[in-house]
Amino acid sequence: MSLQVILQRIALPLTLFSAALLSLLLLSYLLVLPQFTRLHRPDGTALAPRAIVYEQRMLSAQLLEKEEQREKLVLPVIDPQYRTLVGHKQEQATFGEVSAFVRLAFARLGENMGALDIQHVEIQDERITMEGAIRGVGTRSMTVLAAFVEELEQSPEVDDVDRPDFSRSVQTDGSIVSPFMLHFSFRHQ
Amino acid sequence: MMITRFSRLSTGTLSVISVVCMAMSAGLLATHAHAVREMREVGLPAAMELPRLEDRLQLLEEQMDIAELQASLRSGSDAERVRMYVLPPSDDLDRLLATFDVIFSAMEQAGKARSFSAVTIGEVYVNEEGMRVVPVSFSAVLSQEGLDALQLFFRLAGILTVGDALDKQTIDMLLAITETEKPATVAAIEQFLSTDLLRYVEEPRPYEEQLRTSLSPAAEDALRSALDAPRLRDARSLFSDLAPILRTQGIWPLRLLSENTVAIRPVDNGLFEVEWTVNAYGRIDD
Numbered sequence: 492m493s494l495q496v497i498l499q500r501i502a503l504p505l506t507l508f509s510a511a512l513l514s515l516l517l518l519s520y521l522l523v524l525p526q527f528t529r530l531h532r533p534d535g536t537a538l539a540p541r542a543i544v545y546e547q548r549m550l551s552a553q554l555l556e557k558e559e560q561r562e563k564l565v566l567p568v569i570d571p572q573y574r575t576l577v578g579h580k581q582e583q584a585t586f587g588e589v590s591a592f593v594r595l596a597f598a599r600l601g602e603n604m605g606a607l608d609i610q611h612v613e614i615q616d617e618r619i620t621m622e623g624a625i626r627g628v629g630t631r632s633m634t635v636l637a638a639f640v641e642e643l644e645q646s647p648e649v650d651d652v653d654r655p656d657f658s659r660s661v662q663t664d665g666s667i668v669s670p671f672m673l674h675f676s677f678r679h680q
Numbered sequence: 681m682m683i684t685r686f687s688r689l690s691t692g693t694l695s696v697i698s699v700v701c702m703a704m705s706a707g708l709l710a711t712h713a714h715a716v717r718e719m720r721e722v723g724l725p726a727a728m729e730l731p732r733l734e735d736r737l738q739l740l741e742e743q744m745d746i747a748e749l750q751a752s753l754r755s756g757s758d759a760e761r762v763r764m765y766v767l768p769p770s771d772d773l774d775r776l777l778a779t780f781d782v783i784f785s786a787m788e789q790a791g792k793a794r795s796f797s798a799v800t801i802g803e804v805y806v807n808e809e810g811m812r813v814v815p816v817s818f819s820a821v822l823s824q825e826g827l828d829a830l831q832l833f834f835r836l837a838g839i840l841t842v843g844d845a846l847d848k849q850t851i852d853m854l855l856a857i858t859e860t861e862k863p864a865t866v867a868a869i870e871q872f873l874s875t876d877l878l879r880y881v882e883e884p885r886p887y888e889e890q891l892r893t894s895l896s897p898a899a900e901d902a903l904r905s906a907l908d909a910p911r912l913r914d915a916r917s918l919f920s921d922l923a924p925i926l927r928t929q930g931i932w933p934l935r936l937l938s939e940n941t942v943a944i945r946p947v948d949n950g951l952f953e954v955e956w957t958v959n960a961y962g963r964i965d966d
Contacts (some may be wrong), residue, residue, distance in 0.1 A: 509701035540723030
């Protein structure tokens, strides 16, 4: 049988089959698929997946707004300038907080705590200036100072560290010290 | 009849029709697969969140109605106290210096400070936010405990209510409690947060009990955590001894004070030499 004859014989059944398949798939697309790929709400609406995500985002945004409104209502706001200043005061760090944080950072180095000698601390808003010296660690004073500075830089509470100059000097008793002056911003948790 | 009509079409035409129908069917099959996958990966996770979000939104709206009603019942005296005393329209130097007098004396009597220098009032200026600022400078020799206490005092000076003394995290914790309780509990939280800080510190139990009775036992742990918040604890420890004298001297509520610069130098015997510049805030008179 030649190809032409085969084609002549199967053309009509194939056409009927493909037409029937197309019709069924079209019916499925229009009637069946929406039943399984839409979210049917009680009010009769049906949401497609993207619309569901949009609805979720809208609700989340509304919730955020309501939470902020609720917070403003339960806190007696009184005065916007008062509110701003009170918020600012809560962010200020005390010497105790800065000192504890710095000592904890130094302790993580595994060095003797007596090696960190803090001589002067100045706190202005978030900006801290700290003067001191590393002593009692022999010839490693600059190394320990560098490790201390790195430890501070890696802390999430600290930003914008101005690195000190690294130097060492020999005291009259023969001990070696590395003085430092550090500037950094501190956000207490 | 349609089949008869089809059968009269040429083989070529029928083949083309078949191919087109098959191609369209393939496209529709792909569309089906994509729609099902999209629903499974995108739609279903989001759909599962919707009931929770809607319930929470409804709860918040009910709480808002109650909170608005409660807010409308407040007398507005706090706003007046802020205007008159916390952020006064004048320099109010006598009251300001009385504040320093009180805290310096309290610290010396408690043995937390060895000495205080004279207090210097700087030139008054208006800052970028339109606030009147009186810079106050002084120095002191005090212990670590005294330094902590004085810095805590400046952190709390000017704060009027319990709510203002708490950080956002603690307030969020208290509000989260109300979402697991009846919506009306938000009124109890609101009342607690608006309690005068000094009154609360002098006698915390009645206010805490009043709050406790509004909540179910299930909220006890969360409530205890909130009441034990560091700032509230600090306020209780600092003001409980100072409260009587603050009242008799008539300097409560305190002027809003904020540390500008603090320079600390350790000296002998575990003491610190500290130089302070503190800003005392006020309003520009309207």
